[in-house]
Amino acid sequence: MTTASNSPKRKLSGPTTASDVFFGTFLQAGRKYLFLPVDQKALFYLVAVTLVSTFAAYYPPSEGYYLASKGNIFNRYGTKVGWFWTIITVGPFIWLSSYLHHKNHSEALRHLTRLLVATGVWYFVTHTYMHVEKLTGRCVHHESGAPSDRDQCSLAGGKWAPGIDISGHAFMLIYMTLFISEEAKSFLNWPNTPKRNINISSLKECNEFKMYTNSVQGLFLILFFFHIFWDFQLLITCLFYHDASHKLIGAGTAIVCWALTYKFWYPMAFPGLPIKRKVKAF
Structure with a gap:
């Protein structure tokens, strides 16, 4: 005699599309790149700037390359307005990821204060x-x-x-990438679906969570893109612009500013460090 099971049937997900595979691949690549230990990144930047700048000083590359011109499109609309791109990309990421975690506007504003501090550091x-x-x-x-x-x-x-003429580009590019790497940590262990018995109780809220998660994932990929782009621009800066010593001072300043905030200030006082999620749940 066959008895019907009382357990609910699991709803199968739809077929995986090429865009899903593409999106998932880049998301995994972004996680691997952005979640590298920031301390190691800082050390790598210091060594890389020293070596590449010294090499360029003794074996200067041809200035006939398009990228050697300060008027190139990547420098004019990228690096020169780099902090603008940081504000409009990292800002929404911090706000949305913090709000979804805490479900509280005040907490989201608290985390967003780190962007205000970083902007003040950059300006000064x-x-x-x-x-x-x-x-x-x-x-x-x-x-x-x-x-x-x-x-x-x-x-x-x-x-x-x-x-x-200390290299403001070397400072800004390294400071932006370290800042992005620190703030991206709030995406670590981000759950694909919420645990309904914790914070989200209704099906409507569950669907909204999934929609917002897609937005956070998209912003995370944008941060991944800019991290790679700033790394590329740093290489161009080391090869073509400023004296080696001036680039090293700029790089050192960026690392000191990052360390003072994320290693000394934020662990002990307001506004605190980015969200660190140990398990895939809110």
Whole structure:
């Protein structure tokens, strides 16, 4: 005699499409790349900048390459406005991932404060570099007056001889990638579906969670793209721009700023470190 099972039947998922495979592959690649230990990344950047910059100083590559021009499209619309891209990509990622974890707007704002701090650090350091360069540089072959900066020098028909021109690009590119790597940790152990007995009780909320998860995954892939792009731009900077010592100072400053915030400040005080999920559940 056959008895019917009282256990509910498991609903089978739909067929896997090529786009699902493509998306999943890139998501896994992003996890492997962004979840590398940030301490090791910082050390790698310091060594890489030193070696590549020293090599370029003794064996300078041809400046005829398109990427050697500061007016190239990647530099003009990428690196020069790099912090803008950081704000509009990392900001939504922090907000959405934090809100879904805590289900609380105040907690999401608390985590978003780290972006505000990073923006302040970026602004202070880059403007300090500009001030140092202005104080140590000078205008030569000018027609009249005593121009005190590049713009005034150009208007006077002169040529600006840079002084201590610390690489703001080396600083910003490394600082952005370390910042992205730290904030991406909140995606670690992100569950594909919520545990309904914890925070999410209704089917509607469950479907909303899945929709928002897709958004977080998309933002995570965008962070992955920019991390790779900033690494590429750092290589170009090391090969073609600034003196080796100035690039090393910029790299060192970025690592110090990252360490002061994520190693000393955030573990002990507001706003705290990014979410660290030990298991795949909220």
